[in-house]
Amino acid sequence: MLDYIEYEDFRAEVKAKVDEIVAPHAAAIDADDHIPDEVMKAIGEVGWFGALAPAEYGGLGWDTVRYAIMVEEVSRASGSAGVMLAVQGSLVTYPLQKYGTEEQIKEYMPKFASGEVMGSFGLTEPGAGSDAGNTKTTAVLDGDEWVINGQKCFITNTKRDWPVVCFATVRTDPDKSKGVYGVSSIIVPVDAPGFNYGRKENKMGLRGSDTSEIFFEDCRVPQKNLLGEVNEGFKIFMVALDAGRISIGAMALGLGQGAFDLAVKHAENRVQFGKPIGTKQAIQWKIAEMATKVRAARFLVYSAAALKDAGLPYTKEAAMAKYYASQVGREAAYDAIQVHGALGYDKSYPLERIYRDVKLDEIGEGTSEIQKIVISRNILQLKKKK
Amino acid sequence: MDFNLNDEQKMMRQVAAEIADEQLAPKAEEMEENREIPGELLAFLAEQGYFGMFLPERYGGAELDFATYALTIEEFSRGSPAVALVVSVQNALVGKPILTYGTEGQKEKYLARVASGELLGAFSITEEDAGSDAANVQTTAAKKDGGYVLNGRKLYVTNAGFAGLFLVVASTDPAAGGKGLSCFLVERDAPGFTVGERFDGMGMRALDVRRLEFKNCEVPADALLGAEGEGLKIALASLDGSRIGVGAQAVGIGQQAFNEAKKYAGEREQFGRPILSFQAIQFYLVEMATRLEAARFLTLRAATLADAGEPFSAEAAMAKLYASEAANFCANLGVQIHGGYGYMKDYVVERFFRDARVTEIYEGTSEVQKLVIAGKLLKG
Numbered sequence: 001m002l003d004y005i006e007y008e009d010f011r012a013e014v015k016a017k018v019d020e021i022v023a024p025h026a027a028a029i030d031a032d033d034h035i036p037d038e039v040m041k042a043i044g045e046v047g048w049f050g051a052l053a054p055a056e057y058g059g060l061g062w063d064t065v066r067y068a069i070m071v072e073e074v075s076r077a078s079g080s081a082g083v084m085l086a087v088q089g090s091l092v093t094y095p096l097q098k099y100g101t102e103e104q105i106k107e108y109m110p111k112f113a114s115g116e117v118m119g120s121f122g123l124t125e126p127g128a129g130s131d132a133g134n135t136k137t138t139a140v141l142d143g144d145e146w147v148i149n150g151q152k153c154f155i156t157n158t159k160r161d162w163p164v165v166c167f168a169t170v171r172t173d174p175d176k177s178k179g180v181y182g183v184s185s186i187i188v189p190v191d192a193p194g195f196n197y198g199r200k201e202n203k204m205g206l207r208g209s210d211t212s213e214i215f216f217e218d219c220r221v222p223q224k225n226l227l228g229e230v231n232e233g234f235k236i237f238m239v240a241l242d243a244g245r246i247s248i249g250a251m252a253l254g255l256g257q258g259a260f261d262l263a264v265k266h267a268e269n270r271v272q273f274g275k276p277i278g279t280k281q282a283i284q285w286k287i288a289e290m291a292t293k294v295r296a297a298r299f300l301v302y303s304a305a306a307l308k309d310a311g312l313p314y315t316k317e318a319a320m321a322k323y324y325a326s327q328v329g330r331e332a333a334y335d336a337i338q339v340h341g342a343l344g345y346d347k348s349y350p351l352e353r354i355y356r357d358v359k360l361d362e363i364g365e366g367t368s369e370i371q372k373i374v375i376s377r378n379i380l381q382l383k384k385k386k
Numbered sequence: 387m388d389f390n391l392n393d394e395q396k397m398m399r400q401v402a403a404e405i406a407d408e409q410l411a412p413k414a415e416e417m418e419e420n421r422e423i424p425g426e427l428l429a430f431l432a433e434q435g436y437f438g439m440f441l442p443e444r445y446g447g448a449e450l451d452f453a454t455y456a457l458t459i460e461e462f463s464r465g466s467p468a469v470a471l472v473v474s475v476q477n478a479l480v481g482k483p484i485l486t487y488g489t490e491g492q493k494e495k496y497l498a499r500v501a502s503g504e505l506l507g508a509f510s511i512t513e514e515d516a517g518s519d520a521a522n523v524q525t526t527a528a529k530k531d532g533g534y535v536l537n538g539r540k541l542y543v544t545n546a547g548f549a550g551l552f553l554v555v556a557s558t559d560p561a562a563g564g565k566g567l568s569c570f571l572v573e574r575d576a577p578g579f580t581v582g583e584r585f586d587g588m589g590m591r592a593l594d595v596r597r598l599e600f601k602n603c604e605v606p607a608d609a610l611l612g613a614e615g616e617g618l619k620i621a622l623a624s625l626d627g628s629r630i631g632v633g634a635q636a637v638g639i640g641q642q643a644f645n646e647a648k649k650y651a652g653e654r655e656q657f658g659r660p661i662l663s664f665q666a667i668q669f670y671l672v673e674m675a676t677r678l679e680a681a682r683f684l685t686l687r688a689a690t691l692a693d694a695g696e697p698f699s700a701e702a703a704m705a706k707l708y709a710s711e712a713a714n715f716c717a718n719l720g721v722q723i724h725g726g727y728g729y730m731k732d733y734v735v736e737r738f739f740r741d742a743r744v745t746e747i748y749e750g751t752s753e754v755q756k757l758v759i760a761g762k763l764l765k766g
Contacts, residue, residue: 129725131656154726202731204739272519282753334714337743341517341751342542345587345744352588352743359721359739360729367725369666 004302007069014073017046023077029208030353035080035159040115048074048085050113053093057109064243064305068250072301075254076261079357080208082254083364086247087157088112091365092119092167095185095240099228104187108165120157121244122168122188122214123237125150130370132169132237133179137216139170139186144223146170146186148194148216156364158212160200164190166214167240169233183233187225194219205356242318244365246308249301249321252329252361256297259329259336259354260290266340277339286339290332297325316378323371326361333358389686391453398454402461405434406638410465411734417592418737423469431473432503439477441485445497452627452689456634460682463638464645467741468592470638474631475544476500480507483553483624484571487612492571496551508549510540510598511621518754521564521618525600527556533607534558534570536578536600542748546581547594550574553624554598555617567617570609578603589740626699627692628749633685633705636713636745637678643713643720643738644674650724667723674716681709700762707755710745717742 021042029035043049051067053059062070067089075082093112096105096119111117128134137150148170158164166188173182188195198213228236267278267287277283300321307314333355337344344351362368391399409430417423431437439455441447455477462470481500484492499505516522525538536556543552552572559566572579582597612620648671651662661667684705691698720735721728728735746752 124726127655129656131658134656204729204731204736271515272517272522277518280753282756330718334743338746338752341747342512342585342744345589345747347586347588355743356588356740359718362722363726363729367722369722372666 004065004298007065010066011069011073014070015076018073018077021046022074022081026078026081027350027353029078029080030205031207033207034161035084035208039081040162043081043085044115047113049088049115050093050109051085052089053097053109053113057105058113059093059109063309064246065302065309068246068301068305071247071250072254072257075251076258078208079251079255079354079360080206082251083206083209083248083360084118084157084159086244086251087121088115088119090243090247091121091240092157092165094243095167095227095236098239099185099232099236101224103224104227108187111163112165117163117165118157118159120155120164120166121237121240122152122155122166124152124154126153130367132234135169135171135180135183137168137170138174139168139172139184141223142220145220146223146225148186148188148219148221150216151198152214152216153198154201154211154364155214156209156211158197158200158214159210160197160212166190166195167227168214168216169237172230172233178231180234182231184230185227185233185236186221187227188216188219188221192219192221204359205353206360241365242315243308245318245322245371246301246304246314248361248365249297249304249318249325252322252326252358253294253297253301255354255358255361256290256294256325256329256332259333259351259358260287260294262351263287263290263332263336263339266343270340283339286335290335293328294332297321297328300324316375319366319371319374319378322361322366323368323375326358326368329358329361330355389683389690391457395451395454395457398450399457399461401434402458403464405431406461406463406465410462410469414466414468414592414734415731415737417466417468418590421591421594423472423592427469428472428503428506431469435501436473437476437503437506438481438497438501439473440482441497441501445493446501447481447497448501452630452692453686456630456685456689459631459634460638460641460685463635464642466592467635467639467738468590470635471590471593471631472506472545474628474635475509476503476507478628478631479509479624480551480553482627483509483569483611483620486623487569487616487620489608491608492611496571500551505550506545506548507551507553508543508545509553509621509624510543510546511555512542513538513540518751518757520621521567523555523557523567523617525554525556526560527558527568527570527605529558530604534605534609536570536572536603536605538600540598540600542585542595543598544593544595544748546596546598547584552579552598553611554600555621556600558614558617562615564618565615567621568614569611569617569620570605571611572600572603572605572609576603576605588743589737590744622699625749626702629702629706629755630685630688630692630698632745632749633681633688633702633709636706636709636742637681637685639738639742639745640674640678640681640709640713640716643716643735643742644671644678646734646738647671647674647720647723650727654725661723670719670723674719677712677715681705681712684708697762700759703750703755703758706745706750707752707759710742710752713742713745
């Protein structure tokens, strides 16, 4: 697996496609707060919504390394499109394949894979951010239907002009002391009675990707919409989030790479004091530091993906990948702006968008602080007090 | 060195803090959204004397020192960094250079109106090929009929949208490079002068930053500020002063990010307790506060030197360099402590994250500050 060279042809193909179908729309996606149908359709045609879905259900059946490279390359052009594919892959099609019944997979997977339906992952609540055990949304069985009540917030992929299905984490055991061991995952389509959107969040970045509040008011779905077993929700969202950390890492990597590419071009072409600014040591060192950090982040992301593909434990490594790549992505965007001076701050140039977009990667799907908790818990063997 | 503020400085700081909290902060979001600072707010600041801070009383100025200027800009920036910059430019880059280099006639003509805020000003040196390489100004000012004819383009000119008076650096002797630059006082209605397209920035969107174009723009001989060939000197000396202002602005941005984060961390409960009780969050806040304290000291140190009539350009550059990095450090952690909420426009830290970024760029990038410091520190 020397330097992941065997994936370079694959990357080149994806990159060429991204440059054709995503990159030309990236600025408008941000400015208009919307991913146009044309882009959705084009992504659907190349199959990336179903990158992780098996071929028999309309997916591409890619391994996680290929999937990560795709998310990276899409994000290099557009963070908004990148996060959409990160969620659709890791948080939706992956847990569906792993925990769904055959009936559920047959019903939903082809629609997710084609992009006909966007999948969203309804975990966070106003009082349950880093503390997912504090989930207050409830689901109770009434005959053969689940009745869901509660509120979710910051839910990505709630594309307002598109059919959406939400995998909602809900409390199914009324005993609150059970914490995360009393929650389940339920598949809730947007047209279920009692599924209501609250406001669409007004975000700093990733503005083409809709993020919404969801209110469940006596929302009814069939009993068979339970994903996995009752009270298995914690296991399911942890598995999804482990995978999600790889894709958010890949997204940050792509954004960082995009910023770095712009910095290199500018350092070569911008002349001050009679020479390209790249002849100055201050700029050379910035480029060197960015390149080194981006390369290290890439190895962390691909390595976590490769561990997952090999069926080995990867929780700690995925957390490291997300924590490090998101930091590197932000720092690369920050330094790239510095190399550009005022141009980097100009909304008619893509860098400031990258800087706004990449900040989310240190927050969404578990903040950097949560990643450090995950990493340290997987390292430190602390003796419990007797 | 003593940073014990005197009574006047303390009082001025208090007044500025109240204005920031009561007048600026509540309007800040709307100003950013509308990309405009309301005329009434500018009139209020004018009435309170904030546009003639350095100017003598006989022009209606407040005759304040750099320390008070720094404290004021810091406090204003907690409310609205954009408004603070408008005030900083008017004082450090318009009023001060005219007072220092102007003839009696120029002072009589402009300073009372600058102090009253009737005449707001802008300062313009940067061009397409003269960014960090400020001496590479290509705009020319050729002598003609006892006056000058200006030709060229400028960009990133703060306050240009509403300014009535522009300090413009142009070359009177292109063969002499930086030594051939001169500074001109150009009025907005000068023939051949047009204020162009507005800059669309990531943050501080209430600022009105524009391009300028001079096409055979004729100005009279007495538009020259200082002597021919003194333009770069005037610009650099004025920027030394205004960097104290940007340093102070950065401290204010960082301080408000800290204030918001501390408040949020005290209120936000996760895992059954306020997140402020977690060591990681406490240490974030401690690191923010420590950098802010250092940045504030550097800024006041430069101000104190300036007030004592000592050289202060390296110290002002250090203040701007360090404080702008601290502002971004604090703004980033401010967002981080807020989690998902910090990424939303409903929370002040989202705006400060975007605003902070430009403090490391304008009025000389961090790299330019390092060049200034190296030039002073490593000489000989």
